Amino acid sequence: MISKKVVLIDGHSILNRAFYGVPILTNSEGLHTNGIYGFLNIMFKAIEEEKAETLIVAFDLKAPTFRHKMYGAYKGTRKPMPQELHEQVPVLKEVLQAMEIPIVTKEGYEADDILGSLSRIYEEQGCDVTVISGDRDLLQLATEKVKISIPKTKAGGTQVENYYAEDVLKTYQVTPTQFIDLKALMGDASDNIPGVPGIGEKTATKIITAYGSIEEAHAHVDDIKPARAANNLREHYDMAVMSKKLAAIDTHAPIEIPDTSAGLENMYSQSAYQMMKRLEFKNILNRFDQENVAVPVLSAAVELTDRNEQQQKIFEAMSRPMFSAYPICEDGLWGLVMAYDDKCFWMPTKSADDLNGMAGWFDGHPDMAVMDLKERLHYFPLKESDNVLDISLMAYLLNPLKDSYDYDDIARDYLGMTLPSRADLYGKKKLSEIFSEDRTKALTWLGYYASLPLKAAPELRAALEKENMWELYREIELPLSFSLYRMEIAGIRVEREALREYGDHLVGRIQELEQEIYALAGEEFNILSPKQLGTILFEKLHLPYGKKTKTGYSTSASVLEKLQDEKPIARLVLEYRQLTKLKSTYADGLANFISEDERIHGKFHQTITATGRISSTEPNLQNIPVRVELGRRIRKVFVPKDGCVFVDADYSQIELRVLAHMSGDENLIEAYKQAEDIHRMTASQVFHTPLEEVTSQQRSNAKAVNFGIIYGISSFGLSQGLSITRKEAEVYIKQYFAAYPKIKDFLDGLVAEGKEKGSVYTLFHRKRPIPELFSSNFMQRSFGERVAMNSPIQGTAADIIKIAMIHVDRRLREEGLKSRLVLQIHDELLIEAAMDEVETVKQILHDEMSHAAKLKVPLEIDINTGTDWYEAK
Incomplete structure (x- = not known):
């Protein structure tokens, strides 16, 4: 018989491995697809590398197998698979069927029994067989003609370990047949194979290499060392025999070989193409002949x-x-x-x-x-x-x-x-x-x-x-498109020479920082290399908070921020990072976007963020650092055209005001109505301190709590941010909710609404779906809960600023003014105002921004003017 190449895949095993190896993916239907995507990529790679002519995928059925029934054990007691993985199993089968790839299942038999039987049959027919599985049990099937391939995900990529019979012997010191005895002695809790108590892999390997099988080992049990292993085998021999029968794959199961006469010619069919489109696998779609599908x-x-x-x-x-x-x-x-x-x-x-x-x-x-x-x-x-x-x-x-x-x-x-x-x-x-x-x-x-x-x-x-969002589209998003277009056309002027001087100033400070860091480190190294920096900080200087990962020590901003008050080198490295980013992104990067009219005409996007915020690219002017003075100074290079000044209007604490309105908390509402310093008042309430005695540190801590609550901050997150104990942070949060009791009810209600409806909504009915709330992963669910708390607040604030900029833009045009809107940065609007129109522009900004939404608390606006953006801000 003519030899051909056959690939057999362990369906559940590879899907499971792919699910945990590929980051979470979902399609528009909310279906998790990462397992399917990873499975297909492993499958395609196997077909290409093995030059497969025949491909079959085997799946388990839920019923117990014959051998597990016989010996009173059942693999079904394994930990149930996560719902996100479970829902992908039938869809993967749909995909394989659309690709006309045979699927084999058999009542009472596991996938490895099917794979074992098929590999034996094809080997007897003279075929070369590759069995792909994440389960090392299948190593017992390896021969000179049957190769076991085990994909492993390492550092974000998939590597494959291949085993013929000689490879099993070389790696495990036992033959494929003896591998059954090895596993029977060791046991495997995940497969309900009890094994022999007290005998681990190392001892089991010595016993099987010495005696060849469990039976021979038992026949020479008095010679086995150590004595404890001998006693255990003698006492639990019946369990070892049963374990061997449980571990052995049935290679003579009554399996009917599916029709594979078509080979793999029909994989890229129109129905398969439609499945890939439904799953949104854009990379895989490139494999299809578009003319045919x-x-x-x-x-x-x-x-x-x-x-x-x-x-x-x-x-x-x-x-x-x-x-x-x-x-x-x-x-x-x-x-x-x-x-x-x-x-x-x-x-x-x-x-x-x-x-x-x-x-x-x-x-x-x-x-x-x-x-x-x-x-x-x-x-x-x-x-x-x-x-x-x-x-x-x-x-x-x-x-x-x-x-x-x-x-x-x-x-x-x-x-x-x-x-x-x-x-x-x-x-x-x-x-x-x-x-x-x-x-x-x-x-x-x-x-x-x-x-x-x-x-x-x-x-x-x-x-x-149906979703009650037509007005949101008609009154906000559609007119906003025209306002953003006009903003892009207008652009903002940049002084090239000032930008160059700013870059030179950065270079000078960066060089100073380099020398200071080298002096503290005692040697020169690549400061921007996390690996080299980690070695310096935690091995040479022995600084605390060293947390080693697979790639080295973590030198994230959060780690350095913990160290900066105690260790000057950490503070200097943080500043160095910030300034080098400023240099590359802004001092150098901005120059590439200056047009012939000496203005930057950036892009503003409406369909990028999940919360409804506008995003900025080419360049991103919404992400200019503000914590570092040198970062803020980049705004000096942005100037109005001749005969104009900048008028900058910024909402004051808009998200906290939205929280007050949406929660209906009387204490917070009243504080805003009385124009109190909200952070000072919160400090007074949380720390039980008279308002006039609140310290600047207490106010700062209260500010962190105020804004942290909006983002669903945990006690752990707050403790990290304020450098306090988790218990202290818990007290702060508890006292905050005691001071503003309706806020906790409101936030809890948002999470409940998200779990009930799958989405949360802004005041203007903007929808934010939260699939993470239904994840089986605790971290994902926790993230979903924070999103549920924050999205309605942040999204409502985004809607309000959009309404304001639409109305401001409209007023400027309707009143025939020369002044124009040139930038929107989150809660801030920047107007390039003609000198003789400044007061009119200020009035328009105040009128339209303060009345963009009718809340239970006033919308406060800070308005400033300047000859450059820095001065106006």
């Missing part, structure tokens, strides 16, 4: 070239109740693809300016479905309208935990359709390349971008209305 285009894309005809088609679209449009401006290719009814049109233009001008034809349009509205506005500047249906933004509101809201994601999540993404179809090719290579394929892809919004928008709107 792609769903036909939703609408026929027709190229139009005559400009008059284009305008006619646009007006036809605008006569419908809804249409969709997607402008293209990249790589020298410009145009508009749009759809209405069952029609889809591609309208190329000669230039970006022509495309820009087309936007004017859409004035007064009906419901218009688009994707990524803010990004499109940069070359298709539509007039602000509440008739725009941005399906990416709508999908984000419905599930803010995803990392992508492209057309294929939305098609899968809301229409039950499987569409190939652009990356699936064309990889990293530019759109102009796609057009030149295959215009029909390019138009197919554009058809997705036009047709999908038209079909998905009604579904998404209905879902938002």
Whole structure:
């Protein structure tokens, strides 16, 4: 018989190993997928490395096996698998079935019995067999033709240990057959194999290498050393015999070999592709031939070239109740693809300016479905309208935990359709390349971008209305897109020379710090190397708090902060890290983003954070360090244009005020109404000290408690932050809740709501799903509880600042002012104000920010002006 290569996989074992080896993943349905993802990657690697022609996966059934029934033991007493893993088992089987990979189970037999029997059968047929399992029991199956492969996750990667019969002997000093006796003597609690009491691996190995089997060892029991092992074997010989029978894999189980005539040719089928799309395994999708699995285009894309005809088609679209449009401006290719009814049109233009001008034809349009509205506005500047249906933004509101809201994601999540993404179809090719290579394929892809919004928008709107989030979209997120677009267009001016001087100043201080650190260390080393720094601090200098990990000592900021008050070197290293980051990220990095107009036009994103906060990139201006004076000074390089000053407005303690409102705690509300120093008052309540006698340290500690409560801080976290004992921190928190009794009820209620509904909500009905609350892992559940406490507060604060900036931006334009909004940094708005408009701008900021939301406590705003951002702040 012609020899071929067979790969057999232990389904549950490899899924279990993958589950614990791959970080937690979930798809849009909330299904955990990390085990499946890891399993598939191990499977693909095995197929490729082994050049497999046949692949079979074996699974256990829940019923006890014949041999465990016979001897009164049952592997089913193992610790039950976590729910996050349990839910992946049937889905993995679905995936394998879609890939037409045979699955074998047998009532009364374990997977290792199936694998043992199949390996014997295939070996007898002259095949080379590889058995993949995380269970070392299977080493007993190793022969010259049967290889046992055991994947192991090390340092984030998967390594494989391979064992033929000679490898088992070399590693364990016993043959594969003797490996059964070895395990029988040692026992294995996880498999309910009792073994012989008092005999461990080392002694068991000596006995089996000396006598070959349990039976021979018992026949020479008087010669066994040590005497204790001999006595134990003599006394428990019957248990050893039973253990051997339990440990032995049945290689003659009545297994029917599945039909494998198709080999692995049908693995990448359309049904398998749909499963991978559902599971959101984007890397695995690259393995598929997109031409064979792609769903036909939703609408026929027709190229139009005559400009008059284009305008006619646009007006036809605008006569419908809804249409969709997607402008293209990249790589020298410009145009508009749009759809209405069952029609889809591609309208190329000669230039970006022509495309820009087309936007004017859409004035007064009906419901218009688009994707990524803010990004499109940069070359298709539509007039602000509440008739725009941005399906990416709508999908984000419905599930803010995803990392992508492209057309294929939305098609899968809301229409039950499987569409190939652009990356699936064309990889990293530019759109102009796609057009030149295959215009029909390019138009197919554009058809997705036009047709999908038209079909998905009604579904998404209905879902938002059902979730009570339609007003959130219409009144906050949609108009915010236009405000953010205008902010990006405006940009903020940067003085190049001041930035260079700032960098030079940093270099000088960094060099000073280097020499001071070297002097304290007694040698030069790479300060930014955690490994070298750990060696210096904890081995050479013998500093406390040394915690060794697999890669060396931890030198995290939290460790150094513990040391900084006692050891100067820790304080200096912290400052060194901060300044080197400032140098690379800001002094050097900002220069790369300064445009020809001497302004930085950063990007502001609406669909990144789960809480609803706006994020900033290219560069990130929301993450400028403020703890270090040199960090704050970077703001000096940001200046207004000539004839203007900066007006900076910042909410005061907005999250604490939101907490007061949402909790309804009368004590906290009254404190804000009386304009008390909230931290001083909290210190008075917590430490039972008259208000006028509160010390600065007590106020500082109370401030940490106030803000810590918002983030669901634990006694451990508070003790670390304040450098106090955990017991003291527990007292602080207990006294805090005694002072503000409704806050604890409110926070507990948020956790309960999260567990009941799976999500928590802001005052404006923004949804924050929390799948971690249902994790079997304690740390994950604890994290979920903190998220449940914090998200409604932080999210409500984010909603309020969004409302404020929309209204401020609108007022500046409606009143015809030259001043404009240039930055939003969390709770802060920065206006570049014309000199003669400063007082008007201040009044607008005060009016709109203080009235952005009606709370039970006043919204206080700090407003400052300056000739640079540092001075204004």
